[in-house]
Amino acid sequence: MNTIIRKYNIFEIWHFTDRSNLDSIQEHKGLFSFREAERRGIEIPSSGGNDWSHDADRIKEVDEYVHLAFVDDHPMLFLAKKEHKYQNPFGLKLIHLYCLEMMFDLVLMFPTKLE
Numbered sequence: 001m002n003t004i005i006r007k008y009n010i011f012e013i014w015h016f017t018d019r020s021n022l023d024s025i026q027e028h029k030g031l032f033s034f035r036e037a038e039r040r041g042i043e044i045p046s047s048g049g050n051d052w053s054h055d056a057d058r059i060k061e062v063d064e065y066v067h068l069a070f071v072d073d074h075p076m077l078f079l080a081k082k083e084h085k086y087q088n089p090f091g092l093k094l095i096h097l098y099c100l101e102m103m104f105d106l107v108l109m110f111p112t113k114l115e
Contacts, residue, residue, distance in 0.1 A: 008070075010070050012070075012072070012093050012094070013068050013069070013070060013093075013094045014068065014069045014070070014071070014072055014074065014091050014092065014093055014094065015031055015066060015067065015068050015069075015091070015092045015094060016048065016067075016069065016074060016076070016077045016080070016086075016089060016090070016091050016092075017046070017048065017086070017089075017090055017092060018045070018046035018048075018086040018087060018088055018089060018090065019088040019089075019090045020045040020046045020087070020088065021044060021045050021046055022090065024042065024043075024044065024045060025092075028040070028042055031066045031092075032066070033063060033064045033065050033066050034047070034054065034057060034063045035058075035063040035064045036064065046086060046087070048067070048076070048080050048086065049080075050083075068094070072091055072093075077089060077091070
């Protein structure tokens with residue numbers, strides 16, 4: 001990840017959510033993947049995505065990752081607003097120094113089929 005951050009001069013990493021989730025993020029002291037939130041019994045007041053995307057994440061085994069973006073106007077945020085998944089969208093800007101040890105996976109944003 002450090003290589004990508006340096007190569008593309010990335011200074012910010014974003015996690016998009018709804019303001020209704022902020023109390024839970026603060027209460028549980030951080031962001032958790034969908035799988036980890038389920039394991040801990042944490043209910044997400046306003047989860048992004050839909051049943052299909054959550055199922056796709058499970059099948060592709062990326063539900064153990066927190067969804068992040070390198071831009072503050074990510075297309076999925078636009079879609080979440082359009083589909084009214086978030087009533088009050090909010091971008092959490094994460095300083096990349098705190099993310100140096102994270103693992104990440106590049107996946108297609110709109111896979112056409114699940115294998």
